[in-house]
Each structure stands twice: as structure tokens, then as C-alpha cells.
Ligand SMILES: *[C@@H]1O[C@H](CO)[C@@H](O)[C@H](O)[C@H]1NC(C)=O
């Protein structure tokens with residue numbers, strides 16, 4: 001018996017498709033830029049591109065006080081059906097200078113209509129390089145009700161480097177965030193709640209962001225975060 005791909009999908013099998021800029025199925029991924037990010041002319045996954053983050057930008061939701069749900073960082077994402085998303089990977093280069101300068105992967109979960117109506121805040125996960133306490137680090141934030149933040153040391157010397165490769169991988173209702181060193185995944189975070197109760201047919205936003213929460217002393221300069229080898233894997 002001949003099984004069409006559609007039929008195999010309905011059996012729950014998943015055939016990976018890697019998108020290096022072209023092809024979600026047979027059509028290109030469509031990217032959108034938000035919060036002042038600018039879409040590059042060339043396909044995102046075919047060449048390096050950058051996002052310029054001005055100062056006083058962030059993705060951070062520490063509490064319920066008015067105005068503390070901060071989603072001002074520029075970002076570039078594409079929509080992928082939740083049930084079809086496998087992974088997102090990119091190398092990030094953050095020319096950090098000042099406390100909290102950062103950039104990396106961004107995954108924004110869809111809310112159900114009932115959650116939106118009830119005023120539930122968007123859930124999201126970011127993972128990248130963040131400058132903290134006079135050193136760059138591997139930073140991950142998972143935001144469900146509030147933002148949980150973790151830092152890990154840069155994986156290999158020199159500790160002052162500006163680049164690292166990150167991967168976000170969906171496994172059922174969990175999202176893993178890895179740093180990739182010499183082709184090996186090293187776990188940074190297991191986000192168990194990421195897709196719990198999320199409609200498999202809903203659209204997930206996946207991509208990259210840059211943020212500069214703190215001003216450089218006496219300057220309005222932003223940071224230009226560069227991304228390369230962006231890959232979105234779907235099935
Ligand atoms: C977002 O956070 C940054 C850094 O803390 C801050 O400077 C900025 O005013 C905040 N923006 C909003 C709209 O809350």
C-alpha cells in the first residue's frame with residue numbers, strides 16, 4: 001500500500017524538513033520584523049544578517065506591576081504550526097559592551113482565544129548571549145506567568161568571546177534550549193510548560209531578537225547583533 005506523506009503525518013510520523021531560508025513545504029518561509037527590526041533583503045538563512053537594538057529595549061516580565069511586561073526588543077520571526085515545529089538553530093554574535101546587552105533565539109507561544117479574552121499574557125522563551133557582571137554568559141529566560149532567568153558560563157575559552165550557537169528543540173510539550181559546542185548539544189534549559197495546552201494547529205512564532213536594556217554611559221548607541229546559519233526544522 002502506498003502511503004502519502006499526508007497519511008503518514010496523520011499517523012503521527014514526522015519527516016524533518018530543514019529550512020535554510022527557502023521552503024516550508026514547497027514555499028519559502030515568510031519572515032516578519034517587529035519592534036523596529038529591519039528585514040534584510042537577502043534570505044535570512046542564506047547569509048548573515050543583523051538586528052540593531054537601541055538602548056532601553058528588553059523582553060522581560062518580572063511581576064504584575066503596571067508596565068512591567070516589557071516586550072520592546074526588536075525581533076524577526078516566522079510562523080510555524082505548533083504541531084509541525086521541530087527546532088530552531090542559529091549562531092549569534094553579540095558585540096556586548098554594557099550590562100544586559102543581549103541577543104539570541106526567540107520562541108513565542110500562541111495563546112488560545114479564551115486565554116486572550118481572559119487577558120493572559122503571552123508566553124515566550126529566549127536563549128542567547130547576555131552580558132552580565134562584566135562577562136558574557138549564556139542566558140535563558142522562560143516566561144510563563146513571570147520571567148525565569150538563568151545564566152551559564154560561555155562554553156569554551158576565551159570567556160570574552162562574542163559568539164555561540166543555540167538550538168531550541170520541541171519534544172512533545174517540552175522545549176529544550178541548548179548551546180551547541182563542536183556540534184554537540186549541551187542542555188541549558190528544559191521548559192516543561194512550553195506547549196502544555198497549546199493547540200497543535202495554532203501558529204508559533206520562532207526567530208531571533210536583540211536587546212539592550214541599559215544605556216552606555218553618555219550615549220544613545222545601540223548594539224548590532226549578527227545572526228548566521230539560521231535553520232528552522234519542521235515536519
Ligand atoms: C523596557 O525595559 C527597558 C530596560 O529596563 C526600559 O529602559 C524601558 O523603559 C522599558 N520599556 C517599557 C515600555 O516598559
Ligand SMILES: *[C@@H]1O[C@H](CO)[C@@H](O)[C@H](O)[C@H]1NC(C)=O
Pocket residue numbers: 171172
Ligand atoms: C521526548 O518526550 C518523550 C515523551 O513524550 C520522552 O519519552 C523522551 O525521553 C523525550 N526525549 C528527550 C530527549 O527528552
Ligand SMILES: *[C@@H]1O[C@H](CO)[C@@H](O)[C@H](O)[C@H]1NC(C)=O
Pocket residue numbers: 048091092093163226227228
Ligand atoms: C557570519 O557569521 C559567522 C559567525 O559569527 C562568522 O564566522 C562569519 O565570518 C560571518 N560571515 C560573514 C560573511 O560575515
